[in-house]
Amino acid sequence: MKIAFYGSSLLSSYWNGAATYYRGILRNLAALGHDITFYEPDAFERQQHRDIEPPEWARSVVYAASPDGLNAALAEARHADVVVKASGVGVFDTELIEGIVEQSRRDAITIFWDVDAAATLDEMSGQPDHPVRRSLPRLDLVLTYGGGDPVVERYRELGAANCIPVYNGLDRTTHYPVPADARFSGDLGFLGNRLPDREARVQTFFLSAAEALPERTFLLGGSGWQDKAMPQNVRRLGHVPTADHNAFNAGPLAVLNIARDSMAALGFSPATRVFEAAGAAACLITDHWEGIEMFLEPDREVLVARDGRDVADLLNDLTPERARRIGDAARRRVLADHSYEERAKRVDRILKAQAAQRRDAA
Missing domain, CATH: 3.40.50.2000 (Glycogen Phosphorylase B;)
Known part of the structure; x- marks a missing residue:
């Protein structure tokens, strides 16, 4: 047609x-x-x-x-x-x-x-x-x-x-595992533009976790964050083009997905970032929303947090070996069911x- x-x-x-x-x-x-x-x-x-x-x-x-x-x-x-x-x-x-x-x-x-x-x-x-x-x-x-x-x-x-x-x-021609890139090295990365119905949840899930873990490095990619007050251990990257998303997902120990207010309330609405991260075999931590089990299995293919304290605890307990296992399992799942x-x-x-x-x- x-x-x-x-x-x-x-x-x-x-x-x-x-x-x-x-x-x-x-x-x-x-x-x-x-x-x-x-x-x-x-x-x-x-x-x-x-x-x-x-x-x-x-x-x-x-x-x-x-x-x-x-x-x-x-x-x-x-x-x-x-x-x-x-x-x-x-x-x-x-x-x-x-x-x-x-x-x-x-x-x-x-x-x-x-x-x-x-x-x-x-x-x-x-x-x-x-x-x-x-x-x-x-x-x-x-x-x-x-x-x-x-x-x-x-x-x-x-x-x-x-x-x-x-x-x-998952667009497998665009999002796939790549070697770690020093530009994006750190402990937890979040990629998302600053939007009115997302900012409070970024504060709750990302910035509060950074405050709780001052010895860890947090990466923030996306537009609009340049004048937002942040903990010193948060590195602002600005706009990250699509061509760098694989490297961004491969760099830190884990990456974070944060739904916008409306999507979190509605449920059954996984962001594009979920599949991009899984396709790159990244270890994904996501905020909780109804229906996530339709897409990835919690604790095996994705880690689920209900607030910033959960994010900090999950990150503290996460080893590189477990992060790799979760990322590999997520990649297998999205290739099989969510391409x-x-x-x-x-x-x-x-x-x-x-x-x-x-x-x-x-």
């Missing part, structure tokens, strides 16, 4: 955590024979911070973040069999969700792909006139980054014809079923 995908950015992960999710799924959809064009606005300095150049497996269209640029990009929707608008593009989100409904062919499959379902649902709950909520009855399908049954049920209550989670996964090849096959089946349903209805 010919797929038109309107998202934040395929080429840059700069203030754009969904980039690796897009890449993993779309690369593998292309391998299954789909013809993909990704449309992204020239905004937020992402084109000046590219992690990759336009790939062979997708046509990349960067449009001006202006009404004319938007209209030119949306006009191409009429040539696609499947038209997707992702959440959180950052500019013209209202015009994009309305535009894919208006510009798509009548026989095209239209999809809203929510990469931050908890936040979107929270917004829509208090806004009956929210643009996504208004558009749901006119869309064929909602796909989500995660969330499990609670998200599916809520989207259906709000008017979606169907909602199906498509979880993050983007499998995620793309799932999307392929969803699209084919939707097309068959269209044919039957016709």
